[in-house]
Amino acid sequence: MTQKLVIIGAGMASGRVIEHLLDTAPDAYDITLFNAEPRGNYNRIMLSPVLSGDKTYEEIVTHSDAWYAEHCITCRFGEHVTAIDRDAKTVTGENGTVSYDKLVIATGSAPFIIPVPGHDLPGVISYRDLDDTNAMIDAAAKGGKAVVIGGGLLGLEAAAGLKERGMDVTVLHLMGHLMERQLDEAAGYLLRKDLEARGIIVKTQASTKAILGEDRAEAVLLESGETLGADLVVMAVGIRPETRLANDAHLAVARGIEVNAQMQTSDPDVYALGECVEFDGHLFGLVAPLYDQAKVLADSLLERPNAFVVKELATKLKVTGCDLFSAGDFAEGEGREDIVFRDPARGIYKRLVIEGDRLVGAVMYGDTADGSWFFGLIKDGTDIDEMRETLIFGPAFQGGASADPLSAVAALPLDAEICGCNGVCKGTIVEAIEGGATDLGAVKATTKASASCGTCTGLVEQLLQVTLGDDFQMPQAQPICGCTGHSHDDLRRLIKSKELKSQAAVWQELGWTTLNGCHVCRPAVNYYLLADWPLEYRDDPQSRFVNERKHANIQKDGTFSVVPRMWGGITTPDELRAIADAADKYDVPTVKVTGGQRIDLLGVKGEDLPSIWGDLNRAGLVSGHAYSKGLRTVKTCVGTDHCRFGTQDSTGLGIKLEKHLWGSWTPHKLKLAVSGCPRNCAEATCKDIGVVCVDSGYEIHVGGAAGMEIRGTELLCKVATEEEAIEVISAMTQIYRENARYLDRIYKWLDRVGLDWVKAQIVDDVENRKALAERFQLSQSIYRKDPWAEHAKDSTTRAQYAPVANLTLEAAE
Amino acid sequence: MNWIDICHIDDIPLRGARVVKTPLGCIGLFRTGEAEVFAAADSCPHKGGPLSEGIVHGQSVTCPLHNWVFDLNTGEAQGADEGRIETFPVQVEGGRVLIAEAVLGKRRAA
Ligand code: SRM
Ligand SMILES: Cc1cc2nc3c(=O)[nH]c(=O)nc-3n(C[C@H](O)[C@H](O)[C@H](O)COP(=O)(O)OP(=O)(O)OC[C@H]3O[C@@H](n4cnc5c(N)ncnc54)[C@H](O)[C@@H]3O)c2cc1C
Ligand code: SF4
Ligand code: FES
Numbered sequence: 024m025t026q027k028l029v030i031i032g033a034g035m036a037s038g039r040v041i042e043h044l045l046d047t048a049p050d051a052y053d054i055t056l057f058n059a060e061p062r063g064n065y066n067r068i069m070l071s072p073v074l075s076g077d078k079t080y081e082e083i084v085t086h087s088d089a090w091y092a093e094h095c096i097t098c099r100f101g102e103h104v105t106a107i108d109r110d111a112k113t114v115t116g117e118n119g120t121v122s123y124d125k126l127v128i129a130t131g132s133a134p135f136i137i138p139v140p141g142h143d144l145p146g147v148i149s150y151r152d153l154d155d156t157n158a159m160i161d162a163a164a165k166g167g168k169a170v171v172i173g174g175g176l177l178g179l180e181a182a183a184g185l186k187e188r189g190m191d192v193t194v195l196h197l198m199g200h201l202m203e204r205q206l207d208e209a210a211g212y213l214l215r216k217d218l219e220a221r222g223i224i225v226k227t228q229a230s231t232k233a234i235l236g237e238d239r240a241e242a243v244l245l246e247s248g249e250t251l252g253a254d255l256v257v258m259a260v261g262i263r264p265e266t267r268l269a270n271d272a273h274l275a276v277a278r279g280i281e282v283n284a285q286m287q288t289s290d291p292d293v294y295a296l297g298e299c300v301e302f303d304g305h306l307f308g309l310v311a312p313l314y315d316q317a318k319v320l321a322d323s324l325l326e327r328p329n330a331f332v333v334k335e336l337a338t339k340l341k342v343t344g345c346d347l348f349s350a351g352d353f354a355e356g357e358g359r360e361d362i363v364f365r366d367p368a369r370g371i372y373k374r375l376v377i378e379g380d381r382l383v384g385a386v387m388y389g390d391t392a393d394g395s396w397f398f399g400l401i402k403d404g405t406d407i408d409e410m411r412e413t414l415i416f417g418p419a420f421q422g423g424a425s426a427d428p429l430s431a432v433a434a435l436p437l438d439a440e441i442c443g444c445n446g447v448c449k450g451t452i453v454e455a456i457e458g459g460a461t462d463l464g465a466v467k468a469t470t471k472a473s474a475s476c477g478t479c480t481g482l483v484e485q486l487l488q489v490t491l492g493d494d495f496q497m498p499q500a501q502p503i504c505g506c507t508g509h510s511h512d513d514l515r516r517l518i519k520s521k522e523l524k525s526q527a528a529v530w531q532e533l534g535w536t537t538l539n540g541c542h543v544c545r546p547a548v549n550y551y552l553l554a555d556w557p558l559e560y561r562d563d564p565q566s567r568f569v570n571e572r573k574h575a576n577i578q579k580d581g582t583f584s585v586v587p588r589m590w591g592g593i594t595t596p597d598e599l600r601a602i603a604d605a606a607d608k609y610d611v612p613t614v615k616v617t618g619g620q621r622i623d624l625l626g627v628k629g630e631d632l633p634s635i636w637g638d639l640n641r642a643g644l645v646s647g648h649a650y651s652k653g654l655r656t657v658k659t660c661v662g663t664d665h666c667r668f669g670t671q672d673s674t675g676l677g678i679k680l681e682k683h684l685w686g687s688w689t690p691h692k693l694k695l696a697v698s699g700c701p702r703n704c705a706e707a708t709c710k711d712i713g714v715v716c717v718d719s720g721y722e723i724h725v726g727g728a729a730g731m732e733i734r735g736t737e738l739l740c741k742v743a744t745e746e747e748a749i750e751v752i753s754a755m756t757q758i759y760r761e762n763a764r765y766l767d768r769i770y771k772w773l774d775r776v777g778l779d780w781v782k783a784q785i786v787d788d789v790e791n792r793k794a795l796a797e798r799f800q801l802s803q804s805i806y807r808k809d810p811w812a813e814h815a816k817d818s819t820t821r822a823q824y825a826p827v828a829n830l831t832l833e834a835a836e
Numbered sequence: 837m838n839w840i841d842i843c844h845i846d847d848i849p850l851r852g853a854r855v856v857k858t859p860l861g862c863i864g865l866f867r868t869g870e871a872e873v874f875a876a877a878d879s880c881p882h883k884g885g886p887l888s889e890g891i892v893h894g895q896s897v898t899c900p901l902h903n904w905v906f907d908l909n910t911g912e913a914q915g916a917d918e919g920r921i922e923t924f925p926v927q928v929e930g931g932r933v934l935i936a937e938a939v940l941g942k943r944r945a946a
Contacts, residue, residue, distance in 0.1 A: 539851065542891040542898035542905070565851040569889040569900040577900055581886040629889075827843045827854035827865065830940060 025053050026124035028324065029114050031104045031268065033058035035067055035310055036297030037129035038086055039317030040324075045094055048325050054096045055121055057114070060152055061101030063091060068310060070156045071341050074184030080153060107272040109290055125292055125324060128269060128280060132262040132298035132308075137172070141234030146241075147256045150181050159257065163188035167254035170194075170243045172231055174201040176340060178259035179218065183342040185255070186223050187779070193251055194218070195229040195243070197260075205338040205349040209365075209372050210388040216370065217345045220791065221783035264299045264306060277301050284330040286320040296320050305333050311443050312336070337398045337443050339391070344780040346387075348394035351401040352376065353384030364415045366520050373415055380408040390516065393417030395482055399439045433489045441482050442472035452483060456490045463487070504543035506535050511547065511764035518551050524559045526552065526566065540566075547765035550652070550688060554760045557802040562688075570650035573824070574810045575632055578625065583632060585611075585624040586649035587639050588685065591659040591677035591697075592620030601642030609635050619656035619694070621647055633821045636811035645685075645809035652766070653688045654695075657681040658706065662699030662716065671716035673699035676745055680714075683749055684756060686807040687799070690763040690772070693756065708736045711769040712752055717741075721748040725755060726770040726778070734770045737778050740786040754785040754795035760802075761795075839927065839934035845873065848933070853888035853897070858940050863924060864888035865933060866908055868895050873933050874908035875926040881919035 028044075030037050033056050044052060056063075064086045072078040091098050102116040113122045134149035136142050148158050163169070163185050171182045174196030186192045194201075200211030201218075215225050230246040234256055243251045264279035275281040275289035279301030286294050296316040298307055307313060315331055322329035337350035353376045364373040371389035375382055375397065381404050385397040396418045400407060407414055437450030447470050455469040466483055467473055473480045487495045502508045509517070514533070523529050529548050530539060540548060549566035564572045575583035587602065602622055606614050612626040627635055636646075648654060657680050660666065662673030677697040684695070696705040697714040707713025709727040713736050716722075720743040724736035739755065742748050758781060763772035773781065785792040814820045848854045848867040855878055856863045862878035864887050874895065878888050885901035896914065898905045905914040911923040925936040 538894045541893045541896075542903060545891060545893060565849055565892065568891070573889070577886075577889060579883070579901065581884070581889075629886075822847075823849070823852075823854065826857045826862070827847055829857040830840070831857050831859055 025050060027055070027122060028052035028125050028127065029055045029057070029121055029123040030127040030129060031057045031107075031114065032129035032131055032265075032297070032299075033060070033062075033064045033086075033098075033100065034129055034131045034297060035064065036131070036313040036317055037127060038064035039314050040127060040129070040296065040320050041086075041094075041096065043318055043321035044324065047321065049094070051325060052125070054094075055123075056091070056096055056098050056100075057102055057104045057116055058098075058100045059103045060154070062153065063088065063098065063100060065153065067152070068341070070150075070153065071180035071184055073153075074156050074159055074181065075187040076184075104268060107268055107293075109272055109274075109293065112292065123292075125294065127320065127324075128288070128293065128295040128299060129297045130265040130268065130299045133265045134258065135261040135263050136258055137231060137260055139231055139233050141236060141240065142258070144234055144236050144238075144240045146236065146239040146254065147234055147258060150177050150257055150259045151262075159185060159255065160188065162255040163190050165254065166190060168193070168252050169255040169257065170251050170253040171257045171259060172243070173257075173259035173261070174198070174225065174227070175204065175259065175261070176202065176338070178257070179214075179345075180341055181257050181259055182218070182223050183221070183345075185257070186221060190255070191224075192222075193224040193226060195231060195245070195251075196225070196227045197230055199227055201225065201227070202340070202347075205386075206347060206388070207353055207374065207386050209374070210347060210349070210386045213370050213372055213388040214340075214345055214347060217783070218342075220788040221344070221779070222787045262298065262308060264301065266299060269295065269299070279306055284319070284332070285323040286316055286331060287323065294320050294323065302331065303333065309336055309338070311446050314446050335398070335402045337394065339394075339443075343777055344783060346389055346391045348387040348391035348397075349385065350394070350398045351382070351384035353386050359383070362411075362415045364520075369519065371520075375415055377407065377411070380406045382407050382414070392481070395439075395441065395443075396435070398443075399435065402440070403436070441486065442470075445471040447472040449486065452486050453490055456487055461487070461491060461495065503547060504541055506537040506540050506544050507533060509533060514548070515551055515555075515762070515764070518555055524552065524556045526563065542568075546571075550690065550765050553688060553806075554802070557805050571652070573629070573632065574636075574646055574648075574650065574814060575627070576650045580626075582626045582628055584649070585627050585632070585635055585639075586617065586621060586647040587644035588647040588681070589621040590681050591657055591674050593659075593674060593678065594621075598642055598644055601639060601644060605635050605638050608638065617649070619647075619649070620658050621649075621656065623649070630825045632824050633815045637815040640809070640812050640815060646811040648685065651688065652691050654681070654684040654686070654693050656694055656696075657684070658694075658696035658710070660697070660699050660704035662697075666699055668702060669699035669716070670718050671699060671721065673697040673705065673714070673716050676714065676716075676721070676748065677705075679745065679749060680752060683753065683803075686809075687756065687760070687803060688806060689756065689760055690765050691768045693759075693769070695752075709733065710736065712736075712755060714748060714752075719743065721745070723748060723751050723755070725781070726773045728768050728770050732770070737773075739778070739782065750792060750796050751785060753799045754792040755781070757795040757799035757802075758784055760799070837925065838937040840937045840940065842933045842935050845871065845928055845931050845933055848873065851892045853890070853892060855886075855888045856935065860940070862886075862888070863935075864897075865926065865935075866892050866897055868892060868908065871928050873926055873928055875924040875935055876906070876908055876911055877921045877923075879921070880904060880906075881913070881921060882917070887921065 066083040066085050069083040102118055104114055104116050106115045113120050134151050148155050169185045169190040169192045171178045171194045174194050182192045182194045200208050201214050232246045233244045234240050235242040235244055240256045243253050266276045266280050269276050269280040280295040280299055282288055282295050282300045282302050286296050288295050297313050319329045319331040340347050360377045362375040373387045376384035382400045435449050439449045441449050451470050452472050455466055460466045460469045473483045503511055526548055545566040549563050552560040553562050569577050575585055609631050611624045615623045617623045657677045659674045659677030663669035694710045695712045696707040696710045698705040698707040699716050707715050708724055709729040713724040714721050722741045723739045725739045727736035728734045759769055848865055853864045853866045863875055864878040866874045878886055880887055880899040882904050885899040887897050887899055889900045890897045895908050896905050904917045906921055911921040913919040927934050
């Protein structure tokens with residue numbers, strides 16, 4: 024006989040209970056679902072992306088109205104439950120009473136509000152549900168100042184979202200460092216630095232005394248006496264279990280509603296789960312354990328044996344660019360040993376806490392790729408004695424020389440947890456893949472892995488790869504080539520962290536499987552080394568594609584093309600005469616105007632290159648690097664010199680930029696343009712970096728392309744002077760040089776790191792911008808010279824353009 | 837076998853190549869190691885790419901035009917590509933690179 028099940032609260036925990044019930048016994052219960060919020064269940068943890076504008080509410084709905092209807096669930100949304108009568112077995116809501124056979128309380132938790140004067144003024148918001156999120160979005164639309172009280176997970180996600188929406192944000196935190204429950208001091212420091220770099224002000228050891236204001240919040244007063252102006256105050260200082268109904272119904276309640284391992288309260292017909300419960304002294308604030316509870320509760324309702332156990336938890340923060348991971352217990356203590364790895368230059372910190380032969384805690388900042396692996400070791404209590412030395416470098420370094428990143432995933436046991444939010448382990452995913460879920464979407468749909476916060480997506484993809492082999496096209500982090508298991512990102516990371524300064528060091532230390540690489544990895548390794556160690560490493564021409572080795576573009580018939588620089592597209596009669604003379608002298612079959620505002624001499628014989636360069640050099644012409652993964656052209660329009668609309672000297676700035684940047688090597692080609700006004704005749708908004716002059720200064724745009732893919736640029740920033748423009752562009756070039764994968768144009772690289780990260784690094788953080796510009800300058804002190812002149816004057820190099828011997832004459836004798 | 841002295845080994849950059857003009861067409865001398873040189877036809881069977889301009893790695897060279905890879909021991913194209921370049925006897929003695937004269941002399945240019 025169908026029994027009546029009433030559920031109070033349509034949140035993340037009860038949503039799962041209903042799914043399990045429908046999956047296993049759809050007809051066992053007739054379900055009535057109350058929710059105080061005027062809507063059904065949505066993915067609460069994705070409110071932060073909604074706040075920041077990365078997602079819409081529609082995208083995070085997990086159960087739509089249609090879904091409830093289809094499963095015949097009676098929904099009473101927007102209705103507060105006001106009382107439970109356990110004797111009558113009824114539940115009373117604002118609109119009436121229903122009776123139950125079984126009752127589930129899933130009321131979640133309520134934000135804790137510090138009872139300071141003014142806490143109830145309009146403009147003071149907590150962060151719990153969609154209404155709060157929308158209230159923040161509305162407040163942010165008016166701009167102004169926001170003060171977020173609380174530097175924990177929620178507070179920081181709120182702060183980042185509000186900043187994203189253009190508010191001036193200050194975070195107040197009572198403790199000495201941010202997220203002190205999840206992070207140690209060093210990681211907290213790096214997190215703070217990253218947040219500050221994006222313009223968020225962080226005040227630690229800041230205790231709130233009062234919220235000031237007449238009709239609404241206007242300022243926050245600190246114990247120190249300092250007053251901070253505030254148009255919006257967000258309180259995110261903690262949560263407390265929502266137990267009021269249970270209290271009134273005289274169920275056993277400690278801090279939360281007490282439940283046993285079957286999720287049963289002190290009344291056998293009343294169950295509870297989620298953030299409102301207390302189990303064995305534990306409270307809950309993350310979704311992973313709630314999902315376990317949901318499974319157990321559904322089983323209990325169906326009279327199947329099951330028991331909830333508390334597991335270790337790992338924490339991540341959903342703020343792009345702030346990569347942190349923490350798991351286990353990382354307090355210092357006797358008999359505990361720390362392994363620490365730091366890379367100050369890149370803001371990376373990793374700390375492992377070992378007790379005896381077990382890993383008990385891990386805190387990571389900046390690079391959290393190995394987080395799940397460490398988490399597995401902690402949970403399983405794995406004996407790590409054998410790998411102690413290399414443990415900190417992660418799974419890729421364990422088990423011999425072949426550092427195949429996939430081998431680590433392949434080696435994970437089947438019960439290793441991959442998706443922390445949904446508690447999905449490797450075995451479940453592999454089973455799903457073998458059962459036909461051959462892409463990320465299908466795995467998500469069948470297992471829920473990576474369906475919540477998404478940070479395990481990379482691991483799921485690696486599992487797809489391990490399970491399907493070549494049938495799965497890895498979207499990212501593929502090994503560079505057959506010579507190594509390392510991806511480009513790993514390689515870049517390792518070159519810096521292990522201070523590898525020669526190709527031989529890379530091959531040896533990183534376990535290349537071939538003697539000296541191949542045509543795919545060698546150019547990449549060569550580039551990374553010269554970009555990271557401009558003073559120590561010497562460029563290796565033999566690791567370059569012929570064009571860059573010979574400083575000319577090879578043609579299909581083995582001849583070359585020669586493109587001299589025309590700074591900013593400006594030339595002179597003398598230069599044109601020299602080009603014409605060279606074309607005559609070397610029988611150049613084709614002279615063409617390129618799409619880059621200069622002239623191409625096509626069909627020059629390889630042996631003639633040094634001579635034609637010598638001739639062009641004498642007229643002051645230098646290499647145009649039309650062949651390089653480096654600065655190509657800086658296109659300009661005529662600007663204020665001639666044009667009636669010009670707002671700035673676009674030609675002059677273009678020339679300055681080209682003179683500043685030329686000769687530099689970059690991950691892929693780098694094209695710039697400067698337009699004198701928004702009519703944009705130099706097509707600046709489809710270049711890697713484009714400048715559009717306006718009356719008040721210079722808009723700097725980045726990430727355009729018009730080749731295999733057409734991309735409009737995005738605005739990086741606006742500056743007032745040419746000097747600033749050059750500094751920002753130097754910094755942009757350098758940050759791209761230091762971070763992108765070889766052969767990624769700026770737009771591709773930006774797709775991965777996000778424009779916001781770049782803005783935080785070079786627009787908001789002026790110090791960092793200057794440091795980057797200086798590093799660029801340092802590299803240019805080596806590379807800003809004309810390779811044509813070098814090759815033409817050096818007799819050994821020059822000789823290499825000619826055959827080493829000519830036996831046709833001897834044979835003729 | 838008679839050998840012709842072509843050049844000093846250091847005239848060829850390590851992991852680089854130089855060209856010798858012969859009546860048969862151009863031959864590439866590929867320096868794969870400190871004292872290891874291979875000789876092979878300089879023209880790619882795919883579309884005639886100049887192999888001496890390619891990247892030399894291991895005992896192979898990659899054609900600069902469309903990345904076919906040739907094993908310099910056998911001259912065979914590697915992987916999925918099919919084709920072969922002619923290889924020639926070569927030796928390094930006292931730092932000099934010598935190429936077999938007989939082989940050069942006997943053949944005629946196409
Ligand atoms: C000469 C020129 C065509 C012309 O006659 O106008 C040219 C010629 C070549 N382009 Fe280009 N591109 C030329 C302007 C462009 C432009 C237009 C521009 O720069 O404003 C574009 C589109 C804009 C862009 O890059 O976003 C362009 C997009 C490409 C691409 C696609 C790049 C991409 O990321 O999608 C390639 C292929 C590549 O680099 O991998 C390419 C590659 C080539 C190569 C190097 C092909 C090759 O690998 O051999 C051609 C060499 C010919 C030669 O021997 O000189 N060329 N190429 C232009 C030289 C400009 C210069 O003065 O330096
Ligand atoms: C912004 C934000 C970000 C988060 N990020 C993460 C994260 O990254 N990872 C993670 O693991 N966790 C995260 N969490 C925590 C996670 O969302 C909670 O742990 C989870 O939602 C708790 O589920 P629950 O079902 O217990 O409660 P809830 O999802 O809060 O659901 C409880 C529901 O009960 C309703 N209710 C309460 N009282 C009554 C009543 N008397 N009558 C009717 N209905 C009532 C409420 O309106 C609510 O809809 C985040 C939380 C927030 C707010
Ligand atoms: S579009 Fe560019 S790469 Fe293609 S044929 Fe023309 S010049 Fe060559
Ligand atoms: S010509 Fe050599 S690969 Fe095409």
